[in-house]
Amino acid sequence: MSETSRSQAHLHRDTPAGTAAPAGQRGFGARRTALGVSELVQAALPLIAEWLPTQRWYAGKGRPITGLTPVVGTPLQVGDPALLHLLLRVEHAATAGAPHGDLYQLLLGIRSQGPADIEPTAVLGRLSQGPYDGAALYDAVHDPELTGRLLEHLATGDRFGSLSFRRTPGSGLPANLPGRASTAEQSNSSVIYGTSYILKLFRRIHPGTNPDLELSLALSRAGSTRIPRVAAWFESRLERAEPATLGLLQRYLPEAEDGWELALDQVGRLKGDPSPGNFAIEAHRLGRATAEVHRVLARSMPVARLDRAQTRQLATAMADRLDSAVAAVPGLMRYRAALRSAFQQLADAHPDGMPVQRIHGDLHLGQAMRTPHGWVLLDFEGEPAKSVAERREPQTALRDVAAMLRSFDYAAAHLLAGGPPDPELAHLAAAWAQRNRTAFCAGYTAGGGTDPAASPELMRALEIDKAVYEVVYEARHRPSWLPIPLAAINRLALTV
Numbered sequence: 025m026s027e028t029s030r031s032q033a034h035l036h037r038d039t040p041a042g043t044a045a046p047a048g049q050r051g052f053g054a055r056r057t058a059l060g061v062s063e064l065v066q067a068a069l070p071l072i073a074e075w076l077p078t079q080r081w082y083a084g085k086g087r088p089i090t091g092l093t094p095v096v097g098t099p100l101q102v103g104d105p106a107l108l109h110l111l112l113r114v115e116h117a118a119t120a121g122a123p124h125g126d127l128y129q130l131l132l133g134i135r136s137q138g139p140a141d142i143e144p145t146a147v148l149g150r151l152s153q154g155p156y157d158g159a160a161l162y163d164a165v166h167d168p169e170l171t172g173r174l175l176e177h178l179a180t181g182d183r184f185g186s187l188s189f190r191r192t193p194g195s196g197l198p199a200n201l202p203g204r205a206s207t208a209e210q211s212n213s214s215v216i217y218g219t220s221y222i223l224k225l226f227r228r229i230h231p232g233t234n235p236d237l238e239l240s241l242a243l244s245r246a247g248s249t250r251i252p253r254v255a256a257w258f259e260s261r262l263e264r265a266e267p268a269t270l271g272l273l274q275r276y277l278p279e280a281e282d283g284w285e286l287a288l289d290q291v292g293r294l295k296g297d298p299s300p301g302n303f304a305i306e307a308h309r310l311g312r313a314t315a316e317v318h319r320v321l322a323r324s325m326p327v328a329r330l331d332r333a334q335t336r337q338l339a340t341a342m343a344d345r346l347d348s349a350v351a352a353v354p355g356l357m358r359y360r361a362a363l364r365s366a367f368q369q370l371a372d373a374h375p376d377g378m379p380v381q382r383i384h385g386d387l388h389l390g391q392a393m394r395t396p397h398g399w400v401l402l403d404f405e406g407e408p409a410k411s412v413a414e415r416r417e418p419q420t421a422l423r424d425v426a427a428m429l430r431s432f433d434y435a436a437a438h439l440l441a442g443g444p445p446d447p448e449l450a451h452l453a454a455a456w457a458q459r460n461r462t463a464f465c466a467g468y469t470a471g472g473g474t475d476p477a478a479s480p481e482l483m484r485a486l487e488i489d490k491a492v493y494e495v496v497y498e499a500r501h502r503p504s505w506l507p508i509p510l511a512a513i514n515r516l517a518l519t520v
Contacts, residue, residue, distance in 0.1 A: 061097040063154040064108060068132065068161055069094075071148040076114065076128070078145065081211050081227040083126055084116045091115035095127065096260060098187045100173060106134040107170045109187060111229065111260060127229040129270055131174070133164035142166050143205075165225065171203030171215045174223070178256040178273055188267070191256035192244070197221070197273075211408055221255060222276040226269060230412040231262055234269035238416070239382060239404040242324040243317065250317050250400055252277060277400065283310065283392035287435040287460075294439055294452045303456075304463035306399075307432070310392055311467025313399035314428070318383065318421045319472050325382040328418050332377055339371040342489045349492045353499045355510065356492070362517040363488050369520070370485035378482070380418035387424040388431035407493075425468055425476055426486035430494065430512065432460045437508045488516050 069092050076082050076089070093113040101107040110130040133139065138147065138160035146166040151159050164170040177189045179197035191197060203223065206214035213225040226234060237257050244254045252274035259267040290303040330338065343364050350356045384391070385406030393400045406415030436457035440450055469475040476483050494509035 060155055061099060061108065064134070064151075064156055065094045065097055065110065067151045067154045067156065068148070071151070071161055072112065072130070075148045079227075081213065082128075083211075083228055084114060087116040089114060090117055091125075095262070096186055098184050100177060100184070101170065104134075104136050105139070105167065105170060107164055107173055108132045108134065111262075127268075129225065129227055129229050131164040131170070131225070133160075133162045133167045133170050135160050135162075138162070139167050146205075165213045165215060166205045168202035168204060171205075171217075171223075172201060174215075174271075175199065175201055175203060175217055175221075175273075178223075178258065181256075186261045187258065187270075188261070189256065189258040191273075192241075192254055195255040197255060216276060218276075219278040220276055221273055222252070223271055223273045225271045229260075229268050229270065231265035231268050232412045232416075233259075233266065234272070234405060234412065235382075235385065235415045236403060236405045237269045237272050239321065239325070239384075240272065240274065242382075243320055246320045246324045248317065248320045249397065250313050250320075251404075252400060252402070277393055277395055280393035280395045280400065282390065283394060283399070284388070284390040284431075284435065286394060287389050287432070288438055291435055291439050291453065291456060294456060295449065304459050306394065307460040307463040308467035308470075310399045310428075311425075311464040311469075311473075312471035313392075313401065313467075314384075314387070314424060314464075315468045315471030315473030317401055318381070318424070321383065322381045322421075326418065327379065327381045329379050330377040332375055335374045335377050336371045339367040339485065342367045342370075342485060342492075345489065346492050349496045352496050353506075356495060356513065359513050359517045362520045363492070363513070366481070366485050366488055366516070366520045369481045373479075373481035378420055380420055382416075383419050383421050383424045384427075385415055385419070385424070387427045389428070389435060390431075420482065420486070422474060422476060422479060422482055423486050425465065425473070426483055427490055428464055429461045429487060430490050430509075432457045432464070433512055434508055437511075441504075484516060484519060488513070491516065 073089055073092060077085060091114075093115070095111040095113055096109075097111075098109040099106065100109050108131075110132060112128050112130055113125055114128055115125040132148075134151075134156060136159055139162060142162060143166050146163040148161040148163070151157060151161055175197065176199045178191060179199040180189070181191055182189045198217075198220070201217040201220070203215035203217045206216055206222075208214065212227050215223040215225065217223070224236070237254070240251055240254050243251045254272065254274055256273040257269060258271050259269050261267045286306065287303065346356070346360065346363055346367070350360055384401060384404055386403070386408075387401070391401060391403050393402060436453040439453040439456075440446065443449075465476045469477075491509045491512040495506065495513065498506040498509060
């Protein structure tokens with residue numbers, strides 16, 4: 025059976041039991057007690073094709089859409105308003121190094137009258153054919169009534185065909201909270217329920233358990249206080265594949281402060297006061313929290329040890345990524361020999377291999393929140409550019425440490441952005457970064473993590489690898505920020 029045929033077979037499985045429109049329901053819901061999924065999706069596809077490329081989380085920017093294939097459509101509420109859950113395959117024009125197609129999750133709201141006070145970017149338009157002719161079609165993430173319906177399904181553990189809602193034992197979820205869309209720009213969408221819960225909706229869907237759910241569940245079950253506890257999640261069982269994680273509901277931390285914003289506030293004060301406060305205390309505490317998370321993951325998840333050949337493969341992979349980066353950003357060429365030498369030194373320094381385990385995979389200050397009870401880590405998805413299989417591979421725990429060190433550099437560099445060269449300010453920024461890098465490593469060691477100072481070749485190689493990734497990212501997306509990772513490359517090359 026072709027993908028299109030499979031799609032249509034799913035789409036004709038209309039309304040689940042118990043979702044008929046109430047008697048007397050006005051609007052288009054009064055004319056139908058079942059949501060005509062196939063007709064609705066076909067009418068919506070032209071609007072979806074125009075709307076998708078405008079969304080922050082859409083990964084196909086710059087590549088024309090060549091096809092839209094509905095995979096599974098599931099009505100979660102009928103009537104007026106109606107709520108349709110849709111998994112949609114988006115095909116793109118071929119581009120070097122980019123996949124030809126991606127699977128996306130959409131939550132579509134349908135109302136005879138458009139919802140009040142909705143963000144203009146959430147509106148797809150008006151349907152122009154079928155039984156829903158003239159109805160407003162929009163991103164239901166921005167509709168508190170419909171996101172409240174989603175929480176009800178999570179609270180009761182409902183199942184609709186291939187779509188399953190699951191909750192952790194004893195979570196005691198309320199079923200009457202409307203949800204408000206988070207305004208933070210990110211690669212997913214988040215819905216906040218009062219001051220109690222936050223639901224992350226994964227937009228770009230991959231088969232298999234998302235690492236964020238996998239690791240958050242492991243940490244929650246182990247009793248870790250360094251993450252928001254998992255309350256529920258939902259998933260879809262795609263044909264011939266593992267169930268794909270679609271959403272993750274966790275405790276909300278209304279009193280928490282974003283680590284990135286805290287760091288920028290401290291850095292900003294350097295302009296008027298060379299000693300604006302000791303953020304290094306917080307950096308030390310964050311290091312301890314990171315080590316605690318690593319220790320729990322090592323106890324709760326499989327661990328392994330790279331042998332000598334695998335360690336050399338690790339160094340070779342870093343060198344290959346460098347060569348690709350040099351091709352994309354020629355300014356890296358003058359550092360190539362020194363950086364490749366650093367990777368070779370990594371392989372030579374670990375003839376007996378090294379231990380590996382599950383880690384955060386994309387740790388930075390924006391993934392850490394300071395609460396009244398200490399630091400909490402968020403978003404265990406790993407690097408979005410990597411496949412789910414790659415993100416689930418055990419890695420050296422010091423990769424997370426190196427990533428956080430790069431984050432301190434980025435925070436310090438904000439002090440110099442947009443202004444004329446200022447050697448004194450540059451010195452203060454560099455000193456701030458180094459002070460907090462040192463404090464973080466000390467806290468990590470005190471918390472039971474491997475002492476970064478005991479593995480200088482590994483730490484240098486990991487930080488170079490991260491900075492090379494940053495160079496390519498900034499060159500493509502934020503050219504004005506390119507000097508930040510290039511400065512790190514220059515500094516690290518001089519240490520080889």
